[in-house]
Amino acid sequence: MTEQILHDLRLFYPETALVLAFLAAIIADLIFRRSTKVVAFVALAGLAVTGVLVLGQSTMHASIFSNMIAVDSFAFFFKLLIVFSAVLIVVFSLSSAELNSAGRRLGEYYSLLLALTLGMMLMAGASNLLMMYLALELSSITSYILSGYTREAQDSSEASLKYVIYGSLSSGLMLYGISIIYGMTGSLDLYTINQVLAGGEVNSLALLIAGILVIAGFGYKISAVPFHFWTPDVYEGAPITITAFLSVASKAGGFAMMIRFFKVTFFDSSILTLPEGAWESVQGFDWVAVIVALSVLTMTFGNLVAIWQNNLKRMLAYSSIAHAGYMLMGIVVLNNEGLAAIMLYFVVYLFMNLGAFYIVMLVANKIGSEDIDDYRGIGPKAPLAMVALSIFLVSLTGLPPTAGFIGKLYLFAALLNSGWVWLAVVGALNSVVSLYYYVRVFRNMYLRSDERHSNVSLDFSFAQKLVIMFLLVPTLLFGLYFTPLVQLAQASVKIFGTP
C-alpha cells in the first residue's frame, strides 16, 4: 500500500510542484510586500518547473491513487496546453494596466492563478467522478475570485456574482447527476461504471437523466449552449487576462474531462488501447444525438449573437462559445480522428485567441475602452499590433493561410470521413457568419477614421511586441507547416490510462 502510494506520488510530481509554487507565491508575497513583480516571477518559475515535469510524462500511461487520476498521453497533451497558457497569462498580467493600477496587491492574484492552473490540470487527468467534481470546483472557486479581482470596477463585481450563481448551479446539477450514477452502478470510478454499464442492467432512462445532469457541469465549463449564460457577462467584466485564461485553459480542462468521461464510461473499453476504429457503445442509448444538438446550438447561437456586439471583449466571448461548438463536432464522430482534430484545434485556438485578447488588452491600456467603435482609425498608428490583431481574427474565422484554417480543416475532414456531411455544412456556414463580425473590427481599424483618438499614442514596448510576435509566428507557421502538431495530437489520443 505505502509502496504503491510512493510510486504513484512520483507520477504526481507536476501537480505537487504546482502546489509548492502556490505556497512559495504566498510566502513571496508576504516577504516582498513592496514589489509585486517578485511574486509574478515566482509563479513563472513554478510554472516552468511544472512544465518540465509534465514533459517527462509524455509516454506514460498509468492510473494513480486507486484510479483517481489517469496519467496518460491524453492528459499530458492537455496539461502541457494548460501550463503553457498559464505562463502566457502571467506574462500578460505583467503589462496589464487594470491589474497594475496603484494600490492593488497582486500577490493573491498570482497565487490564485496557480491554484486555478492546478484545478485545470487535475481536470485533465481525473478518472473518478468525485475527483472530476473536486477538480471542477477547485478551478471554479478560484475563477470566481479572479473574475472579480478588480473589485472597484462595477463590471468586475457583477461578473463574479453571475459567475458564482451560474457556476454553483451547474456544479450542483452535475453533483446530483453523479449521485444518481453512483446509485445505479455502485461506483464513482469510471472504469468500474463502464463494466457495470456493459453488463446492461442499468435503467437507460435514469442513465439519460443522470448523463444530461452531468453534461450540465461540463457544458458550463466549456460554455456550451444552453449552459452558457455566464459567459458573456463574465468575459466582459473580468480582467482581460482572466478572460483570456478562462477562454482557453478552462475550456481545455472542461473538454479533456468531458472527452474522458464519454470515452471511458459509455464505450467498449477496448477503445482505450486500440488506436483505430469506431467506438462501440455499451449502452443502447444514443449519446451522439445529445452532443450533436449541443454542438449545433452552441456554434449557431454563439455566431449569431456575436454579430450584434459592440464590445470587443464581449464579441470574443460569443466567438469563444462558437468555437466550443466547433470543437464539440469532433466528439460526434466517435473515433480517434475526431479527438485528434479537437486537440489540434485547441493548440491553434490557444495562439490565436490569446493573441487577440492580448492586443485588446494592450489597446485598452492606452485608450481605456474595448468598444469596437473606438477602434476606428487606429490601424495605421500601431502597425505591428493591428496587423497582428487582423491576422488573429482571420485565423479565428478559419481562412488560409493561418493556423485556424488547419484546425477547421482537420475537424471537417474528420466529420466528412465518418459521413457527417450535414454537420460539416452547418459548421462551414457558421464560419461564414463569423467572418462578418471579425471583419467588422478591421474595417473599423483601417477604413474608418475618427478624430477622438488622433492624439493618443499607441506605442508598445519592445517586450510587448516580442510577446505579440511570439503568438503571431505560430499562428502563421502552423498554417503552413503543421505536420508535427498533427502527429503530436494523433500520438496523444492513442492511449488512455487504464487501470
Add this chain to the structure above:
Amino acid sequence: METFFAEFIRWLPKVGLSHFLIVSAILFALGIYGISTRRNAIMVLMGVELVLNAANINFVAFSRYGGVNFDGQVAAIFVIILAAAEAAVALAIVLNIYQRFQTVNVDEISTMKE
C-alpha cells in the same frame, strides 16, 4: 383514493432507500425552484445549498442501502467541505456587490448590456 392512502400509511414506517430518494428529489426540486424564482442573491445561494444537500442525501442513502461500498459517504464529506468553501467565496462576493450596488437583488445588478 382511500386504498391509496391506506397503502401509503402502511408504506411510510418501513423506511428504506426510496424514502430517502423521495426526500432528496423534493429537496432538489425546491432548490431549483428557489434558484429560478428568488431575486435575492442570498436566497439563490441557499437554493444551491439545497441542491448540493439533495445530492448528499442520495450519496449516503445509496451507500447505506445499496450495500456496496463507502464511496458515497466519502463523497458526501467532500461535498460538505466544498459547499462550505463555495459559500464562503460566494458570500464574500455578495458582500462586495452590496458595497458596490447597495442591493443584492440579482435583477438590479445588470449594468452590462446584452
